[in-house]
Structure formats: structure tokens, C-alpha cells
Amino acid sequence: MADISSNFLGIKSPNPFWLASAPPTDKKTNVVRAFEAxxxxxxxKTLGSQIKNVSSRYSSVNYGGKRMMGFNNIELISDRPLExxxxxxxxxxxxxxxxxxIVSLMADNDRKSWHELIQKCEDxxxxxxxxxxxxxxxxxxxxxxxxxxxxxxxxxMVVEWxxxxxxxPVITKxxxxxxxxxxxxxxxVEGGTNGLSLIxxxxxxxxxxxxxxxxxxxVAGKSVFGGYCxxxxxxxxxxxxxxxxxxxxxxTVPISGIGGISTWKDAVxxxxxxxxxxxxxxxxxxxxxxxxxxxxEGLNNWMDEKGYQTLPDFIGxxxxxxxxxxxxxxxxHHIARIxxxxxxxxxLCYIACxxxxxxxxxxxxxHPYNHYTIKDEECVGCNLCQLVCPVEDCITMExxxxxxxxxxxxxxxxxxxxxxxx
Amino acid sequence: MALKNNRLExxxxxxxxxxxxxxxxxxxxxxxxxxxxxxxxxxPCMKSCPTSIxxxxxIKQIATENIKGSAHTILSxxxxxxxxxxxxxxEKLCEGACVYNLxxxxxxxxAKLQRYSTEIAIENQWQLFSRKPTSGKKVAIIGAGPxxxxxxxxxxxxGIDVTIYEKESKGGGLMTYGIAAYKVTxxxxxxxxxxxxxxxxxxxxxxxxxxxxxxxxxxxxEYDAVYLAFGIGLARQLDISGEELEGVEDAxxxxxxxxxxxxxxxxxGDKVAVIGMGMTAIDAxxxxxxxxxxxxTLVYRRTQEEMPCTEHELNIAKLDGCRIIWLASPKEIVGRxxxxxxxxxxxxxxxxxxxxxxRSPVSTGETMTxxxxxxxxxAGQMPYEHLVKxxxxxxxxxxxxxxxKAVTNVNGVFAGGDCVNGGKEVVDAVQAGxxxxxxxxxxxx
Numbered sequence: 001m002a003d004i005s006s007n008f009l010g011i012k013s014p015n016p017f018w019l020a021s022a023p024p025t026d027k028k029t030n031v032v033r034a035f036e037a038x039x040x041x042x043x044x045k046t047l048g049s050q051i052k053n054v055s056s057r058y059s060s061v062n063y064g065g066k067r068m069m070g071f072n073n074i075e076l077i078s079d080r081p082l083e084x085x086x087x088x089x090x091x092x093x094x095x096x097x098x099x100x101x102i103v104s105l106m107a108d109n110d111r112k113s114w115h116e117l118i119q120k121c122e123d124x125x126x127x128x129x130x131x132x133x134x135x136x137x138x139x140x141x142x143x144x145x146x147x148x149x150x151x152x153x154x155x156x157m158v159v160e161w162x163x164x165x166x167x168x169p170v171i172t173k174x175x176x177x178x179x180x181x182x183x184x185x186x187x188x189v190e191g192g193t194n195g196l197s198l199i200x201x202x203x204x205x206x207x208x209x210x211x212x213x214x215x216x217x218x219v220a221g222k223s224v225f226g227g228y229c230x231x232x233x234x235x236x237x238x239x240x241x242x243x244x245x246x247x248x249x250x251x252t253v254p255i256s257g258i259g260g261i262s263t264w265k266d267a268v269x270x271x272x273x274x275x276x277x278x279x280x281x282x283x284x285x286x287x288x289x290x291x292x293x294x295x296x297e298g299l300n301n302w303m304d305e306k307g308y309q310t311l312p313d314f315i316g317x318x319x320x321x322x323x324x325x326x327x328x329x330x331x332x333h334h335i336a337r338i339x340x341x342x343x344x345x346x347x348l349c350y351i352a353c354x355x356x357x358x359x360x361x362x363x364x365x366x367h368p369y370n371h372y373t374i375k376d377e378e379c380v381g382c383n384l385c386q387l388v389c390p391v392e393d394c395i396t397m398e399x400x401x402x403x404x405x406x407x408x409x410x411x412x413x414x415x416x417x418x419x420x421x422x
Numbered sequence: 423m424a425l426k427n428n429r430l431e432x433x434x435x436x437x438x439x440x441x442x443x444x445x446x447x448x449x450x451x452x453x454x455x456x457x458x459x460x461x462x463x464x465x466p467c468m469k470s471c472p473t474s475i476x477x478x479x480x481i482k483q484i485a486t487e488n489i490k491g492s493a494h495t496i497l498s499x500x501x502x503x504x505x506x507x508x509x510x511x512x513e514k515l516c517e518g519a520c521v522y523n524l525x526x527x528x529x530x531x532x533a534k535l536q537r538y539s540t541e542i543a544i545e546n547q548w549q550l551f552s553r554k555p556t557s558g559k560k561v562a563i564i565g566a567g568p569x570x571x572x573x574x575x576x577x578x579x580x581g582i583d584v585t586i587y588e589k590e591s592k593g594g595g596l597m598t599y600g601i602a603a604y605k606v607t608x609x610x611x612x613x614x615x616x617x618x619x620x621x622x623x624x625x626x627x628x629x630x631x632x633x634x635x636x637x638x639x640x641x642x643x644e645y646d647a648v649y650l651a652f653g654i655g656l657a658r659q660l661d662i663s664g665e666e667l668e669g670v671e672d673a674x675x676x677x678x679x680x681x682x683x684x685x686x687x688x689x690x691g692d693k694v695a696v697i698g699m700g701m702t703a704i705d706a707x708x709x710x711x712x713x714x715x716x717x718x719t720l721v722y723r724r725t726q727e728e729m730p731c732t733e734h735e736l737n738i739a740k741l742d743g744c745r746i747i748w749l750a751s752p753k754e755i756v757g758r759x760x761x762x763x764x765x766x767x768x769x770x771x772x773x774x775x776x777x778x779x780x781r782s783p784v785s786t787g788e789t790m791t792x793x794x795x796x797x798x799x800x801a802g803q804m805p806y807e808h809l810v811k812x813x814x815x816x817x818x819x820x821x822x823x824x825x826x827k828a829v830t831n832v833n834g835v836f837a838g839g840d841c842v843n844g845g846k847e848v849v850d851a852v853q854a855g856x857x858x859x860x861x862x863x864x865x866x867x
Binding site for chain 2: 064065344345346347348350351363365367368369370390391
């Protein structure tokens with residue numbers, strides 16, 4: 001059995017699965033249930049000045065019969081009195097000293113407020129902080145949340161205030177509502193943050209009610225932009241994570257990955273692209289805390305299968321595999337192959353290729369089943385047919401290099417090689 | 423042993439004759455199934471439907487909550503899409519061709535989804551088609567069955583004024599009178615006929631029978647064209663001794679009776695033999711069993727390999743507790759005091775293939791005797807040969823001969839459905855009606 005225990009800046013947890021700062025971590029009852037279920041740690045829902053929430057708070061995107069493919073919220077930071085939160089944090093840490101207890105913070109925008117809040121949380125037993133520079137709604141109008149994360153200089157200033165006071169590790173959580181997460185990440189590292197986490201939620205409108213014409217979520221006939229998360233945002237999160245994991249400065253600090261992680265596979269992908277721990281929220285809000293069992297078992301089995309003993313053995317292994325377009329090998333070419341034994345004649349590959357790609361699939365009409373074959377000379381190896389095929393391994397991509405040597409775009413241009421393939 | 427009605431308690435009648443394929447109860451249930459559909463291109467299900475319903479499209483429309491669009495997709499190809507969703511042998515048509523079968527997965531429940539959309543359309547009386555302004559042209563149709571109704575609807579949409587002459591007192595044809603009660607209720611059939619005719623421009627004159635109180639010459643004189651869709655009706659006789667005995671009935675009239683009367687008034691025997699293994703034989707056997715017959719035996723002269731009914735239908739009969747004797751051909755019905763007491767069958771074996779391509783049954787010379795008090799004959803139906811010949815229509819064994827466009831040898835007279843094909847599925851008749859309408863419209867140009 002592999003060892004899936006995690007050590008993030010000295011904060012230990014039995015596994016790398018933390019619950020992200022969100023409703024599931026806003027009180028003792030939930031967090032105790034989460035720890036009973038087996039979660040490695042929590043980021044306690046953001047503490048700051050007293051706020052008030054509205055109703056409703058959530059909305060979601062369903063797709064193809066699957067609910068909660070994307071999820072959006074307009075909740076603010078914790079709406080419970082600070083004293084109660086601190087007391088409960090203290091109690092939970094006593095009950096579960098082996099689990100990570102990170103506290104998310106969003107103090108008012110002055111040094112004194114941050115210092116006071118940090119002191120109180122450290123006194124309550126917090127093991128680390130996560131600075132919420134990302135909340136995209138409600139708090140931004142007050143100069144907090146994403147308003148901090150969207151301006152690298154403000155972020156740097158706040159991180160510096162925090163670092164003056166904090167005696168435990170500090171993680172800065174980045175907002176994705178920027179054209180690049182790197183500038184704020186850099187400023188935060190320069191300001192002294194010990195780690196980074198990303199992504200926070202993405203500003204969104206999940207939909208419009210076609211009867212009332214009011215967008216979701218509904219609050220007395222109105223709506224606001226909410227923070228989008230869930231499986232739908234995973235690819236965006238992975239991209240942003242990679243930019244942090246590749247930057248020479250930001251890659252010097254550990255990263256906690258967040259964004260649509262629902263399964264152990266998602267988690268492994270985040271870790272391969274540089275996350276040391278992963279944070280989960282929507283999947284737990286969809287199915288409850290019990291999902292952690294498969295997260296742990298799946299990760300463990302995969303590590304055993306691949307021969308990884310500990311998490312650092314594979315964390316970041318895929319980071320260098322994402323390169324620049326101009327460095328890709330132009331001589332690499334592959335062609336789709338349809339396994340006629342497996343083909344169920346649904347025609348999805350054909351119509352996708354014929355209507356929207358390169359007309360590379362030949363159809364031989366039959367009754368009732370047509371037969372589909374690849375026109376090798378037309379296939380550009382785009383993968384679309386393989387992606388739409390409903391049968392596992394029915395369409396595979398077969399390597400047919402144009403030439404043996406590696407030639408990238410820069411080289412191609414230098415040599416004046418032909419540009420038009422058709 | 424005797425024929426007896428009222429064998430069941432009142433609640434048993436409704437229980438035994440309730441919908442054999444229950445509908446989706448909720449939108450969510452329908453959508454879960456709709457979302458399983460792969461939305462195939464040039465879909466095998468669509469190609470396997472005689473009316474070419476765009477199955478992937480209508481299923482996708484359920485998934486997108488466009489139920490009206492879904493119903494329109496179905497009904498524009500098949501105006502009896504609701505009825506067909508209940509009576510089609512889908513296991514050998516659309517569902518049988520579903521690509522999921524090739525993955526050894528359960529096919530999409532196409533019929534059930536089709537029923538979902540079309541029933542909502544009928545319940546809400548959605549008018550999905552509009553009629554063009556009256557063209558002044560008039561067409562007479564003989565028979566308000568699936569072919570006649572389908573033809574009428576298509577013609578009416580084009581502004582033709584249609585009069586349908588129907589020999590029964592209700593429309594729907596075999597849908598109303600010839601199909602097991604647990605598949606479609608009389609009320610449903612009536613609702614479907616009314617829904618089809620609600621487009622306007624279609625008048626149905628009931629109790630008008632060609633050759634009796636109606637003559638083709640007169641219709642030709644009064645109308646611009648005539649479409650013959652009078653179906654088939656006469657049960658094929660076995661031509662064995664004892665057919666006249668009390669307790670011998672043909673399946674068509676047995677089902678007709680139970681479809682037109684209170685179920686409790688229908689008498690069945692204690693021990694019933696059903697001759698044949700087509701869909702009608704299965705319907706007769708299961709209905710007799712459900713009416714309280716103690717023992718029902720299906721007798722078929724060939725084997726399961728050659729049977730005309732689908733395996734799905736056979737299983738319904740088996741699950742209802744019907745017994746099956748393969749390779750047995752009725753030789754004689756024996757009676758006592760004018761009532762059936764025994765059925766004597768020759769034991770058969772399979773010989774070489776006949777003209778249908780199936781191996782033909784050959785007598786072994788041995789016989790077996792079943793003790794029965796009722797014999798239901800479901801050995802096929804005969805075309806109205808006399809009627810066809812009388813009207814000087816080209817015929818083939820009593821079936822009206824048409825060219826590939828529903829045109830008969832008599833100018834201005836068209837034909838389709840069972841009277842042409844000798845008896846196929848409802849869905850085939852609907853397609854024939856569409857072809858007939860197209861040919862008539864071409865003719866009226």
C-alpha cells in the first residue's frame with residue numbers, strides 16, 4: 001500500500017484531500033462529520049467582519065441528464081459570529097489533531113484588522129492560513145476578496161501585513177477572474193506567502209429562468225453574478241495551475257489545487273500538474289462527505305499500480321509536458337482507426353467529421369447499419385471522431401510520422417518548409 | 423367443461439387488461455431514458471421504421487424539454503405515432519435495430535418515449551398541423567383504419583376535402599377491433615381517431631360498407647379520387663371437420679367481441695386451443711387466459727424458428743401461462759352434442775423450405791389429441807377477394823394490385839394497407855396511407 005499522507009509546509013494530514021473553504025467547512029458539526037468520514041483536512045470557511053447572506057444562494061448547470069455539472073454561489077464569507085467559529089475551531093483541533101486545520105481569512109482592508117484576526121485564529125489552534133483574495137461577489141464591492149486578488153500590488157501589500165504577524169504557514173488563494181493568475185501569484189510570493197492555492201470561483205451566470213426571465217440564482221426577482229465551480233471548471237483550473245507550476249518564481253512554493261475535483265483521477269491530474277494537496281467542495285456538496293473513501297482508495301490503487309510510494313514521487317510530473325505551441329513536433333502525425341469489431345454503427349464519428357472537420361470518413365450505406373472507414377489520406381489526426389465515439393477503444397489513433405526527425409514551427413519557418421498541406 | 427363468461431372478479435378484469443407496457447410516469451423518467459440515446463447519424467432505428475420516424479431527433483427533443491417539437495417530429499412521419507407506440511413490434515423494428523443491441527446493452531425504449539410525447543400531444547389537443555385552404559377537390563376513402571386515416575390526414579393538410587366511409591361504427595380499423603385489449607384501450611383508439619380528424623376537412627361516415635350500401639362507381643362519379651383501404655377481415659378456415667361445432671371461433675371475431683363488449687360478457691372455455699403462432703394468435707391466447715380460461719394451448723405446425731410472432735410476444739404468452747405445442751397441425755375437431763370436446767392434431771416434422779423460405783411442415787403420420795372445449799383459429803386472414811374482383815381491380819390472390827405509387831388499374835382509384843399487402847403491421851398501413859396520399863395529390867395536380 002502506498003503512503004498517501006501529506007505534508008504541506010509542515011501541515012500534516014493523513015491524505016491530500018482537504019475540503020475547500022466553503023459551506024461544508026463553516027461549522028463544527030460539518031467538519032466533525034467530514035473528519036469522521038476520513039477527510040485529511042479542511043480550510044475553514046472564511047472568517048472576517050460580520051456579514052449577512054441572502055436567499056437563495058446557489059444555482060447549477062445540468063448537462064445531458066447530469067446534475068450539478070457546474071455550480072454557482074452568491075454566498076459571502078462566514079455569517080456566524082467570529083467567537084463561535086474560533087471556539088469551534090479550537091474544539092475540532094482538539095478532537096482531530098492529526099487533520100489539517102487551515103483557516104481562511106478575509107479581514108477588513110487594514111493592517112490592524114488582519115493582525116487581530118491572525119492572532120485570534122492562531123490562539124484557536126489554526127495550523128495554517130489561506131488568504132481569500134478571490135471571493136468574486138459581495139466582498140469585492142467592499143474592497144475585499146477578488147478586489148485584492150485582481151490587483152497584484154494590493155495583494156502584495158496584504159500578504160506583507162499578514163507575514164508580519166503570522167507564525168504559521170500562509171497560503172494565498174488566487175482568483176481566476178483575471179487574464180492571468182501569475183502576476184498576483186508572483187506579487188504574493190514576493191510579499192512572502194508560503195504557499196499558493198487556486199482557483200477560486202469564476203464569475204458566472206448559470207442560466208435564465210425561461211418563465212420568469214430572471215437569471216439564477218433568484219433573489220426576490222433579481223440575480224447577481226455568482227462564483228462558478230464544479231466539474232465544468234476543472235480544465236480552466238488545470239490550465240491556471242500549470243502556469244503557476246511553470247513560473248520560475250511561483251513554482252518555488254507549494255500549491256494546493258482547487259477547481260472541480262470530483263474523483264481520484266481529477267485529484268491525480270491536479271497533483272501531476274503541481275498541486276501538493278487538493279481541495280474539494282462541489283463534489284462533496286453534491287454527494288456528501290462519503291466520496292472521500294473512493295478518493296483515497298482510487299489514489300492508493302493508482303499509486304500502487306504505477307509504483308509510487310509517496311505523493312512527492314509523482315507531484316508535478318506532468319508540468320514539463322505542457323510546452324509552447326511553437327515547440328510542438330510538426331512531423332508527428334497520427335491517423336484514426338475504426339475497429340470494425342467494436343463499431344456499433346452509430347455514425348457519430350462520420351457526421352462530426354463530415355460536417356465539422358475534414359470529410360475523412362467514408363460511409364458505405366447499409367440497411368440498417370452503415371459501415372464507416374477512415375480515408376487515410378484525408379485524416380489530419382484531429383481526434384474528433386475518437387472523442388465522439390461512444391465505444392471505448394473503438395477508434396484509436398495510429399502513429400504515422402511524416403518524417404523521423406523532430407521539427408518545430410520555428411525550425412519549419414527557418415527552413416522554409418511548405419505551409420499548405422491541402 | 424363449458425364455455426362461460428364472467429369468470430373473474432370485477433377488479434381482476436381491470437388488473438389483467440391494464441396496459442402491458444406502462445408509460446413513463448414522470449418527465450424525469452422519460453429524460454433519463456432520452457439521455458441514454460446516442461443520437462445516431464443516419465440512425466438504424468429510423469431506417470427500421472416503415473414510416474421513417476426521425477427517432478434520434480424526437481428523443482433529443484424530449485431531452486431538451488421540447489415535447490411539442492418531439493410530438494411534431496413523430497406525427498409528421500406517422501400520424502398514428504401514439505397508437506404505433508403501443509402496438510408496434512418494436513423488437514423487430516426500431517428497438518431491434520438500436521445500436522445498443524450491438525453493445526449487448528438494453529436498447530433505447532423508443533416506443534415508450536414515443537408514447538410519452540404523443541400522449542401529451544393528444545391529451546393537450548396540440549394542433550401541430552394546419553390545413554391549407556380548401557382546394558375544392560374531394561377524395562373518398564374506404565376504411566377508417568390506419569391506412570385510411572393516414573391518407574386522409576395527409577390529404578386534408580393539402581386542402582383536400584376527405585370523406586371516409588367506414589363499415590364499423592367506430593374508426594381505427596384493426597387498431598380498434600383487432601388488437602389485444604392490454605395494448606390499446608377502446609377509449610384510446612377513439613381519442614386517437616378524433617385527434618387525427620381534428621385537423622378538419624375529414625368527415626367519417628360510419629356504417630357504410632363497400633359492396634353493401636356503397637358502390638365504387640357512385641364514389642368515382644362523386645369524388646375526384648378514391649382511396650381503397652378496406653383491409654382484410656375474413657379469417658382463414660382450417661378446412662377440417664368439426665369447424666362448425668359450438669366453441670370453435672376465429673381469433674378475429676373473438677378479439678372483435680372482446681374489444682366491442684364488456685370483458686365480463688366474453689365467454690371462454692376451460693381448456694382452449696389456439697391455432698397459429700402469429701401476433702393475432704398470441705393476442706387471442708393471452709386474452710383467453712386473462713379472461714379466466716384454465717388452460718390455453720397454442721398449437722403451431724412449425725417450430726419456433728419459423729413462427730411469425732416475435733420472441734417478445736411469445737414470451738408474453740409464456741408468462742401468461744400459455745402452453746405451446748410445436749409441430750402439430752389440426753386434423754379434426756371432435757365434438758360431443760354439437761360442442762367441441764377434442765382437437766386432433768397431426769404430429770409434423772420439418773421438410774424442405776417452401777416458397778416463404780421457411781422449412782415446411784410435413785406430417786409424420788402420427789396424431790395427438792387434446793381435450794378442449796374451445797378452439798380459436800388464428801391461421802391468418804383472407805383478403806376480400808370477391809369485393810376486389812367485383813370492382814374489376816387487378817388482384818393477386820384477392821389482394822389489390824397497385825404499382826409502386828398506390829395506383830390501381832382503375833383510373834382515379836388508389837389503394838393501400840392490408841387490402842394490398844395481405845395484412846402487415848399498423849405502421850406499414852400508415853406508410854401506405856402516406857404513399858396513397860402522395861399518389862393522389864400527384865393525380866389531382
